[in-house]
């Protein structure tokens with residue numbers, strides 16, 4: 001019996017409570033069942049869940065057998081109809097008998113489901129499921145894309161296109177990957193090193209996924225680290241609410257990509273996670289992604305208790321705030337299989353021939369306790385599952401408002417606390433909520449706070465945002481921004497279910513007037529990636545001050561032209577040396593958004609496994625050595 005209950009528990013608990021489904025199952029120490037058995041049951045039942053939902057609903061099983069929860073019904077009916085040995089509990093066990101007594105009707109409905117799909121045999125139905133076509137009767141249904149971030153701490157986009165994604169055809173729009181069974185890959189235009197494939201493409205068994213070279217992360221969830229735009233000349237960063245760690249590791253990857261020396265840089269990311277269980281997940285994620293060196297994990301520490309004036313944080317120049325929120329923008333748990341749960345027909349009387357007359361009264365689930373376990377909720381209910389996995393029944397607008405008020409109070413407190421860090425110059429605030437109360441309203445209140453005014457914090461305007469996000473078309477809600485068009489423009493939104501294929505998300509950036517702290521970074525020239533332009537010696541090139549007639553590097557010997565000269569030189573020499581990849585010498589718009597520029601063969605199709613395994617760290621070292629070579633040659 002524990003097999004079914006334990007599997008149900010994993011399928012119904014939040015992924016935020018411990019990483020991917022697989023890692024949560026295999027990482028659980030006190031599991032009574034075999035982890036492999038639990039994992040297989042969870043995955044297989046989920047694959048079949050749309051069909052099982054139909055079968056269970058049509059047989060009215062949940063109303064007839066009240067002991068069985070929706071998720072348990074999917075697992076038990078799966079094994080009854082599809083497992084070689086049937087339900088894996090003793091024949092006399094109550095759960096087994098309550099399903100088996102409906103075997104004839106369940107089998108008949110299962111056959112009807114197959115026929116509705118115009119499949120002549122069970123084998124044909126199995127093949128249909130394996131092709132990822134099972135969870136719908138409508139094969140044209142638009143799916144949420146599977147967004148995959150290429151973790152540049154471990155690999156490159158080019159390397160992944162040639163290995164993990166070899167054989168997928170390059171798509172020009174995200175639409176192409178939203179079809180079941182699509183064999184396309186879309187390279188994102190806004191976020192570098194982000195791709196999308198069909199959610200029916202199983203990447204979880206790939207080496208790249210297992211080794212942390214690719215990370216499943218919704219496009220919108222990649223916005224904050226990219227907007228924060230950490231640079232090598234900046235100092236430390238705080239990620240205030242870090243687990244499971246997607247944004248922490250994204251920050252680390254951006255930071256590392258901007259270090260001139262792959263092993264250099266003393267910058268740190270302070271990753272706070274107040275929940276110990278989630279902090280463990282964060283540790284695993286940070287280690288898998290290869291960002292341990294850069295990240296200091298503050299496990300079990302509340303960011304609100306961190307003292308801004310403490311010497312540990314005196315070098316903190318940027319903060320990423322991604323606090324707990326209502327989670328109303330979440331499309332589906334990213335690492336979870338798609339699970340369709342049957343809904344009991346609450347209000348229909350039992351059939352006259354029912355043998356279970358005592359069980360006819362199904363309690364109104366909305367009258368049950370306010371907080372319930374995930375497996376208890378039913379799709380007819382209004383429940384709010386926040387992104388920490390907490391489920392709250394919200395039957396009325398007042399209840400929803402009360403929950404949102406509590407969340408927004410905490411979110412504002414967090415933002416105000418972040419404003420107090422003495423060296424901070426940049427802050428991002430994000431939620432995966434669609435509610436203005438947690439988004440634009442928090443931003444407006446934060447801007448009105450006395451600390452924001454005293455410390456000179458203002459919104460990062462759209463015009464000043466990094467290119468991919470400046471170009472992102474979905475902006476804040478003008479009404480929610482109290483009619484202030486500039487505030488609405490500065491805010492970034494992503495809508496669940498629109499043509500961009502993202503989750504619902506909100507993001508705003510705050511910057512502090514540079515006269516309030518010394519803005520060293522602003523004194524230097526940058527390219528369109530935000531990378532500092534360096535001279536031949538590797539020193540940053542100073543930006544030309546307004547009205548000044550000359551520029552100088554810290555060594556007073558290289559003007560911006562020198563940097564241009566180096567780039568031109570490197571291009572000439574590329575063929576001869578052959579060791580630099582495009583991503584080290586970004587020159588074109590396409591490269592800036594992570595599109596590899598095939599130099600010889602511009603095939604849209606991604607194929608041919610790489611002969612040459614790229615090592616981004618080696619490439620950076622190679623680049624440094626090339627600069628040295630050039631320098632010597634010039635002398």
Ligand SMILES: C[S@@+](CC[C@H](N)C(=O)[O-])C[C@H]1O[C@@H](n2cnc3c(N)ncnc32)[C@H](O)[C@@H]1O
Nearest residue numbers: 241242243244245246247273274302303322324
């Ligand atoms: C929305 S999740 C963060 C997701 C994460 N940024 C990511 O992208 O993977 C919010 C997390 O912040 C943690 N948290 C909430 N309040 C906190 C606080 N005051 N200090 C530290 N962690 C906090 C929660 O436990 C939860 O794990």
